[in-house]
Amino acid sequence: MPRVPYWNINYGLLIDALAIPMMAVFLYGLYRHWARIRQGKARIRLSGPNLPGKIGPVFVSALFFRGILGTRIYKKIYTGIAHGMLLWSMVVLLIGTTLTFLNVLFGLPVFSGNFNRWVMAFGLDAAGLAALIGLAFLLLHRLIPPDRLIQPAQRLGFTPIVGLLGLVILSGFFVEALRIAQTRIDAGAFVGNWLAGWVNGPFAMSLHQGFWWAHGLMALAFIAYLPFSPMVHMLLAPVNAALANPMPGPKMGVIDFASFDNETDDEMPTLGVAKLTDFTRKRLLDFDACLWCGRCHEVCPAAQTGKPLSPKGVITTLAQVLTTADRQDDSLADAVGVEAIFCCTTCAACMEACPVCINQPKSILKLRQNLVMERSEIPDLMGKANSSLEQRQHPFFGTSAGPRDWRKGLQVPVFEAGHTEYLLWIGCTATYEERAQKIARAMVRILEAAGVSYGILEQARCTGDPAKQMGNEFLFNEIARQNIQDFEALGIQKIITLCPHCYNSFTRHYKMLGTTYEVIPHSVLIETLIATGSLQINAGNQTICYHDPCYLGRRNNILDAPRQAVRAVGKLVEMPRHGRDSFCCGGGGGNYWAEEAGVRINQTRAQEALNTGADCIAVACPFCLLMLTDGCKKFTEEQKAFDIAELIAKQLKIN
């Protein structure tokens, strides 16, 4: 005989009637979140001409994997499994409750036969049990929190909602057990059948009624309370992850200064972000969806070396401002901390670690842009680098190197329009920093040996990326537009970069200014030349530890090619933090020109590399080379860090 809904219950439909006001409270709670988020700038236009292009396979895959399946949460295996158990169990329990309603309203036969046994009995019991285990783990995790949950601040308010959910599930089991005890075994309901043996007694019928009402009322209270509690992340986090840019690393965008020409001063928009409502709606959703989990905090090179910056601290501060009336206060940077804002190396480790795909670096950079361009606030050394870039077209103030020094003694061809295939873009670092000049010299030897058609620009140049990372978008625009103009005159279409920052700038930011260059990082080209037999090298037997530059690995997912190049000249050794989980050298975001207080990031990374016991450290970025060369000095007098180009050039067969 099928199970009877509302068995032993009078006026059970009252619960259904109560569900209506409770759902109204729930919807009002969600509306409050939307009302906050909609105060940001709208960027997604459903009528936009590019929308069909944006909703491509990459977006759909991100929506499914990051948004719906929440794959990133499992990067921490135990908390990931606990979250997964809770989330998916609740989905199953919600489906079970809906089917029960459909049975009451339309007589859907869900309480008979195998469907009842495997879905309504076994399925729901298994889901309830899994939810309880997940909840117990997460509750314990909150009661004995790891450092990342409490640094720099802990989110309060989880215990009541977690406790309430636990009581809803437990009372559900008691309702089931008391019904079974007074009727018959429900095949499949393994928890209810087991518990029935313990709860049967003279008051079982009354107890059943009591638990039934308590279960129903607590479930409704949970639904109504959910959007007002921290557990609302169950709803916001998947949406945020689904809407996040699916490409790796933060997409910074460019400010189109040219479009402001026709506007009056009054209409000139704020540069960067001064107040909360200057952020886009997507950023405000980021803040609202933050779990305060601190996964970003524990991978941040600044936070981990005692700097005043914590990406969690930034996002949670912004999340708190979002819930207050200060959203129009234009001193947001002060609330976050001016010093903290300039500590960010833009390494994007935080973004990579974030389970809900929050874009911390972009928010930090937007605040930094405002400080630099509107308030003219910038740390001394960064300010000098900016001025040098403005006046001398490179940020290396105080350098004694001349623009041609790096190629002394070498015959380096200059790019000829209609004749040369690749522009070898030297960039400012390999031009003006003595140690980095060796990368350019090594690359020239490699290209010559492989017979590649290449040429350099007569005049040394910078992409403008340092200005952009330091927050001076205006200067970046100026430099980038000049470069684009010159490239156009020379008909340059193919570029080899020595620096991942230049690569990132050409492929992302110049592209937004309308270019279509084919850009190849030198490490990738080297690997291709070896793989195709164009470059003959002698194998080596040294052990080499490869440090992934953030702008190559994490931001552009170029991980294998540099490793293959390293393998060609030695035995590859990995550091504990490598690939997309690599640890920054400390030089990004303009911090190459920062006075670093306390533990130095480059020394921390150098130590990690040296601890592998490798004979040398390979890098594929001039900034990483300079930072790690300096970092190693604390531990050894030997030269340990080399660019991949140097290692390969040393093994060329023509030697």
Ligand code: SF4
């Ligand atoms: S981008 Fe890097 S340095 Fe900046 S907050 Fe994130 S992890 Fe920290």
Ligand code: SF4
């Ligand atoms: S920003 Fe992401 S990783 Fe950082 S605390 Fe918030 S949810 Fe966690």
